[in-house]
Amino acid sequence: MSPDEREIYLANFKYFPPGASNDLVIKTYTEWAPTYVETLRSGGYTGYVLAADEVASRVPEDQRHSLRVLDVAAGVGSVGLELSSRGFKLIDALEPSEGMMKRLETTGVYTKKYLELLGDGAKSVPSDAYDVLVCSGGMLEGHIPAKGIDDMIRITKPGGLIVIVMRAEFLHQVEEYKGLERYFDSLQEKGNWTKVEVKKVPNYLAGKDGIIFTYRVL
Numbered sequence: 266m267s268p269d270e271r272e273i274y275l276a277n278f279k280y281f282p283p284g285a286s287n288d289l290v291i292k293t294y295t296e297w298a299p300t301y302v303e304t305l306r307s308g309g310y311t312g313y314v315l316a317a318d319e320v321a322s323r324v325p326e327d328q329r330h331s332l333r334v335l336d337v338a339a340g341v342g343s344v345g346l347e348l349s350s351r352g353f354k355l356i357d358a359l360e361p362s363e364g365m366m367k368r369l370e371t372t373g374v375y376t377k378k379y380l381e382l383l384g385d386g387a388k389s390v391p392s393d394a395y396d397v398l399v400c401s402g403g404m405l406e407g408h409i410p411a412k413g414i415d416d417m418i419r420i421t422k423p424g425g426l427i428v429i430v431m432r433a434e435f436l437h438q439v440e441e442y443k444g445l446e447r448y449f450d451s452l453q454e455k456g457n458w459t460k461v462e463v464k465k466v467p468n469y470l471a472g473k474d475g476i477i478f479t480y481r482v483l
């Protein structure tokens with residue numbers, strides 16, 4: 266791990282300690298927004314590229330311009346920029362931090378923007394509205410809780426795709442996510458969605474593995 270990678274790796278535990286509240290997380294991102302992209306990139310963050318590649322690999326090029334995509338925990342808009350460069354045109358964003366949202370707006374690639382959290386119903390977002398929901402880096406301590414997945418399924422159209430990219434070790438380190446894969450399975454057993462693919466990928470952040478969950482809503 267390089268010194269920059271080590272710094273960002275440790276910063277995660279410092280800024281988002283166990284039990285971090287929504288308010289703390291949102292405030293931290295608003296303060297961080299002006300330097301977020303530079304800090305994450307020097308720390309070797311690739312999640313936004315992995316997420317866009319995964320979405321693009323599932324959607325033929327001639328359909329990309331007409332599908333509605335929601336970027337969840339959109340931050341400053343890195344995933345949207347990547348999707349736009351792959352031919353997606355109808356991209357909306359959900360992001361709870363005003364500071365991050367302000368920077369996201371400068372990308373010019375998002376149409377609708379929801380200043381909103383997942384995990385508490387996300388009531389401002391309509392049901393069955395999106396063909397693709399993508400979330401990179403939204404599953405961390407104090408971020409999207411397991412019940413946020415229910416919101417994702419409600420928002421996505423039946424037949425639509427949900428792509429979640431996160432750091433693999435959080436499935437063991439973060440209390441909220443220790444049962445996440447079991448929760449995913451239970452939603453499949455209930456007939457809410459079906460697994461398309463789950464895969465580990467190298468170099469998600471600071472040389473650590475990521476995991477990409479791809480599900481189809483039923």
Ligand SMILES: C[S@@+](CC[C@H](N)C(=O)[O-])C[C@H]1O[C@@H](n2cnc3c(N)ncnc32)[C@H](O)[C@@H]1O
Nearest residue numbers: 294313338339340343362382383401402408409
């Ligand atoms: C690590 S950043 C990832 C940003 C972007 N997706 C990327 O890949 O660069 C995590 C983002 O999740 C947002 N967030 C935190 N809690 C959330 C929640 N409950 N629902 C939705 N977004 C949340 C934060 O405000 C922050 O912008």
